[in-house]
Amino acid sequence: EDKVVQSPLSLVVHEGDTVTLNCSYEVTNFRSLLWYKQEKKAPTFLFMLTSSGIEKKSGRLSSILDKKELFSILNITATQTGDSAIYLCAVGGGVGGGSNYKLTFGKGTLLTVNP
Amino acid sequence: KAGVTQTPRYLIKTRGQQVTLSCSPISGHRSVSWYQQTPGQGLQFLFEYFSETQRNKGNFPGRFSGRQFSNSRSEMNVSTLELGDSALYLCASSRQVSTDTQYFGPGTRLTVL
Numbered sequence: 001e002d003k004v005v006q007s008p009l010s011l012v013v014h015e016g017d018t019v020t021l022n023c024s025y026e027v028t029n030f031r032s033l034l035w036y037k038q039e040k041k042a043p044t045f046l047f048m049l050t051s052s053g054i055e056k057k058s059g060r061l062s063s064i065l066d067k068k069e070l071f072s073i074l075n076i077t078a079t080q081t082g083d084s085a086i087y088l089c090a091v092g093g094g095v096g097g098g099s100n101y102k103l104t105f106g107k108g109t110l111l112t113v114n115p
Numbered sequence: 116k117a118g119v120t121q122t123p124r125y126l127i128k129t130r131g132q133q134v135t136l137s138c139s140p141i142s143g144h145r146s147v148s149w150y151q152q153t154p155g156q157g158l159q160f161l162f163e164y165f166s167e168t169q170r171n172k173g174n175f176p177g178r179f180s181g182r183q184f185s186n187s188r189s190e191m192n193v194s195t196l197e198l199g200d201s202a203l204y205l206c207a208s209s210r211q212v213s214t215d216t217q218y219f220g221p222g223t224r225l226t227v228l
Contacts, residue, residue: 045216045217
């Protein structure tokens with residue numbers, strides 16, 4: 001069975017801190033890894049990673065994938081209270097690919113940034 | 116460009132009833148996936164529809180069903196509701212079937228009493 005594990009489950013930091021969120025996976029026919037941010041509404045897309053070792057960056061957020069060790073990290077530097085959210089990791093894959101492809105989500109990391 | 120829309124946003128039902136949720140994808144997106152999100156289990160895949168056909172299904176009982184219309188709008192139905200069906204139901208759309216980047220709607224919060 002496909003599995004995605006995120007750690008830590010929750011994290012409380014102060015504004016200005018740097019945080020690292022972890023995502024490890026065991027997915028058949030891996031195709032991609034995605035990060036989403038979820039506040040009190042729909043998850044919003046952050047990054048999609050398909051190749052090992054290539055960092056994706058967007059402002060203070062960055063992410064990298066290690067396909068050999070089957071994990072990814074999401075870094076947030078100089079955190080702000082607006083970064084408080086659940087961060088979801090999802091891995092795309094599936095037996096046989098094609099129509100069996102689906103996204104498997106981790107349970108998320110709840111990040112709280114205090115002023 | 117309008118995002119994914121879901122209706123209704125909130126719903127309260129009692130055990131044994133049935134419910135139908137609706138999802139309109141982003142214009143031009145032809146694939147719609149449905150997920151159930153609960154505090155204990157996180158986001159779990161229900162099924163995906165493309166061109167009015169179910170293309171993939173998660174590990175949920177047959178009480179959970181769906182369909183897609185020719186305009187790509189999708190509905191999800193849950194029959195014989197149980198307390199454990201209380202959850203946030205999210206739909207996500209993408210351009211093609213099984214495409215990696217999915218864009219989510221705001222969800223329907225279902226409470227079963």
